[in-house]
Amino acid sequence: MDDGWGLSAQPLPPADPIDPDSAYESVLRYEQRAAHLRAHGPITHIVAARVLGYLLLHPVSPVGRERVAADVSYCCEVDARLYRLGLLYVKYFIHTFRSKTVAPSDPEAAAPPRKVALDEYIEACKGPENVHYKAKTLLRDDFRCTITGYADTASVERGLIQSSTTNVSVKVAEFLPRSKITRESVAVLHRLGALPDARSHDPHTPRNLVAVSEPIQLAMNKLRLCLEPVPGLSHGPNEGTHPTRYCLTGPRGAPRDCLSEIVLRPFEDPRTGLSVPPPDPIFIRTHAVCCRVAHLSGANDALSKLYASILATSVLEEDGSSASLLHGALSLLAG
Structure with missing residues (x-):
């Protein structure tokens, strides 16, 4: 996969003689x-x-x-x-x-899986955006790894999704690591244009999360993989409310079994009124x-x-x- 990253650190390219900076x-x-x-x-x-x-x-x-x-x-x-x-x-x-390491697993993940009806799961996810945000992320991403499309093993055992050709342990990866956010890092992110308001930010929502397999989560945590918009695709002001296409990229290239295009969609359930937004493009871009x-x-x-x-x-x-x-x-x- 040739994405222009090279295999090691690169010297800065020469300045543009036509448009000096x-x-x-x-x-x-x-x-x-x-x-x-x-x-x-x-x-x-x-x-x-x-x-x-x-x-x-x-x-x-x-x-x-x-x-x-x-x-x-x-x-x-x-x-x-x-x-x-x-x-x-x-x-x-x-x-x-x-x-430094992959995020610790949730204590609930070690508990024996319990059969749950999808309607019951959706009903349990109701509430503000920052409540049950991990469960909402799995629901929005169809209990699958967003990058490979493989079903989550635990969700298959709970009866929330049909088994796929390959089942994997799906984790919820963060674009903006919540545990390392400090007042100083918020100020720097605001200065870079990653946070519109340095005083109000809440990464504890599905807007900051994506469901991926454990190896991909580890690679994202170590800045070896990221999501970038599909080249040539127009990203307008309403991109957060419509399906948005990305590809997986990074200095190590993409895994062989990843999808060529990753579509990030919101989840809407008219019966219960539950709405789960897709990941925020600014969080994705900042991580990239x-x-x-x-x-x-x-x-x-x-x-x-x-x-x-x-x-x-x-x-x-x-x-x-x-x-x-x-x-x-x-x-x-x-x-």
Whole structure:
């Protein structure tokens, strides 16, 4: 699958000579100087420069791009300022979306399945959007993995869906990780244009969730896979209320058994009045931008190495050789 991501971190492409951009050209000059600059942690100056550059090339929104460009210009090509700005986006954007492990399973998943009528299930899902949001997500996505179309094993055993050729354990994946949302990350997401209002956000709804198999959930959590609109498809202002088509993409390519196009539909039940919206396109796009920027800049690899080092190190070295590891961990954990 050739999606233009490459197989490793990529240098920033040259500036457009026809349409010059002072902010991007400033980042390019910073990238050239970065090879000779030393950072006190796992995020190098080169990674910081490329994070800024790829955020300008692949913005979440036009408004977000303008804000990033303004921040870059405000740094006045001072390397220390540009580094702190790049580190800010690594810490409160990429690190926010990057999970070290797959999300823990629900305690209910271990309980013996109980036969449930579909009408009874739908009736139990009634209520505000942020109530029973996981159950509503499974209902909306037809108790299947949205990416492969395979039926959920537990839902088959409960009698909610017919068995498919292959049954899998279906989990509810988050585009915006709820457990890692902080005041600072909300402010950064708002600045990138991912949240229209920094004061009001609720990722505890089906708008932020999609039903996928466990391996795909893990890959999405590690920013290896994401959903992107099908090329050439027009996405208008009413895209959140109509079926919207996406394809699975990422630096590792799509799994062989995934659907060529993923259609995200709302769920409507006129009998009970239950309505479950599809995933919000802005959440999907923000996750996709984070995945692309994290991979192309090398930030995802740097975070992977940091997480692995933290897990493998139980005691810090007496000679101080673990100082960079400690600094990297504290810089990400500090609020």
